[in-house]
Amino acid sequence: MRVTLKDVARVAGVSTATVSHVLNGTKTVAEGTRERVEAAVEALGYRLSQPARTLRTGRHRVLGLLLPDLTNPFFPSLAQAVAETARRLGYGLMLSESGADYDSESQALAALEQRVDGVVWIPEALHPVYRPHRPAVIIDRVGPELAAFDSVSSDHRAGGRLQARLANELGHRCIGLLAGPADSISACSRREALCEALGEKRPEWILEVPFSMQLPPEAVERLADTRVTLVIAANDAVAIGALKALKAHGRRVPQDVSLIGFDDIPWAAIVEPPLSTVRQPVRAIGRRAVELLHRRLAGQGGEPTHLVLPVEYVERGSVIALEQEAAAI
Amino acid sequence: MRVTLKDVARVAGVSTATVSHVLNGTKTVAEGTRERVEAAVEALGYRLSQPARTLRTGRHRVLGLLLPDLTNPFFPSLAQAVAETARRLGYGLMLSESGADYDSESQALAALEQRVDGVVWIPEALHPVYRPHRPAVIIDRVGPELAAFDSVSSDHRAGGRLQARLANELGHRCIGLLAGPADSISACSRREALCEALGEKRPEWILEVPFSMQLPPEAVERLADTRVTLVIAANDAVAIGALKALKAHGRRVPQDVSLIGFDDIPWAAIVEPPLSTVRQPVRAIGRRAVELLHRRLAGQGGEPTHLVLPVEYVERGSVIALEQEAAAI
DNA sequence: TTATGCGAGTTAATCGATTAACCTTTTAGG
């Protein structure tokens, strides 16, 4: 059925070793021989068996990427950067979504690990239940449990402080915080740094919501609170959900209430009004993660590396100064 | 280094065959023996080598999904449906993006095929250059080139007619069409059916744009055309791009100009105003595609099956009747 | 009593590549 190296070797009149060397360029092969081999490959339509090669060499030449949720536009962007870098370094990419619960995350990771050389992993839980069995680079986690692995993350704390400073400078005293899930490490870092930097003027209310455009009814209700002059959202998806809710309540953004997100997903610039947000360097994150993984797979790099990349504020118009202060500026 | 079946067998005091049978449930094994084997597996932390299994059995237990662009929110939704169904049928999923050009699409497909049992493929080009070497289910293509493969697609022609009927009923006579790329089969079907159904009242202008929120400058310019009362977009992403451009021109949707999209991506409901669109049954498409693939892999099903799934109009408010006619309704 | 079949295990071939070790011829250097 299947055309194997052996068939090619027979047709080309050489040994399988030679065919392999031609295909992989692992040894010099005489011009004429190589041509005969290549002709045979062509004629027979030979296709390498990856499983066989992997079994023999122990290398898949594939990296895995495990992320929480493709419908959050942040992750496709990340996936593209990861895929691009992987391909540049000679790897394929196997992408997997971890699904809702931690069980399915563990399962997905376990399944992934069996088919790749290493994984880039964006864990969901603050206290992950699973430890990778292969080289892994963790994105967005700085906790102690996975400290043994390389990691890359945005400077979430700086992001939180950025938001706080903005609130201060623009004179917002009554803040509503749509924080991310309590067990998300990145959401927690942002929230902590934000609250610390706000100091006295702690948020009027804090609500934990999932990273999704779909706000829980409770959150929608809270957004009717007219005292609040600035809503800080866990990320852009949440911010966009909030935007919709605010409009439904008849509150104008930014005239009646300012709104700020996090991530800078493509849609942030599209919604009305365009969303001011804190940008994560998504392409850099993906690139650096793969590069770290590659280095690790090459056997270099002893101590785990923890990269923290800077974030920046992107002004788009959904945040303005409080009126009384506006005159002063 | 690696713990193999042999190690487990040695520790459990049985042959590798027995271990394999315990692990796969392929033969009855005495209670006590099984327990010893399971204990050994646990104690040694044994993990199956997928490449070895695949080499031996010829089955990967993984399906591939090749799609054009993860940043178009239609595809993540599709990917989720595909992943879910695959998992339900006992497969893993390997997801790959085909990238910009057809070369990289062929490469991606070739790479994918080597690691999966079959692929779900959403080709970009009207005339694909590559023919799959494995069982494949094609999504959104009804052309002759790939007719030998199973396929699933929305009823794009019906979608086009739906849009035309809407235009008729609401009295729009001057239509701008932001058609998709000329080499996209689905875009072409829609466009053809639309134009046929419009008959006399063919669009004032037709512009081919890529499936992206980022409209080419030419398209942005055209949208300033105040004669046009209805803009039909190739898909929701394009529609949302158009929405932004229209606003930039100071034209209100839907008061000054109606706008309709295609797909019904999650964001269609979020933008302002919410976008009326033609919904593709994305979950059903994904599910049916995997089911077809599974059947084919099981060796059943002789003749290729071509499934065409119905679309439906989703009214959200971005399309209204022309004023003079509005009174009549 | 003899065959038959089942239950529980084992043996060993096999999947399709890679690659260390080895063998000839050439080639080049001194």
Add this chain to the structure above:
DNA sequence: CCTAAAAGGTTAATCGATTAACTCGCATAA
């Protein structure tokens, strides 16, 4: 002219599982 190295090839072991074919008791049926 002699020797070392390079060039060009081959042989055969190996990666880690699966599974057809076989063995050996023992129970059941004829």
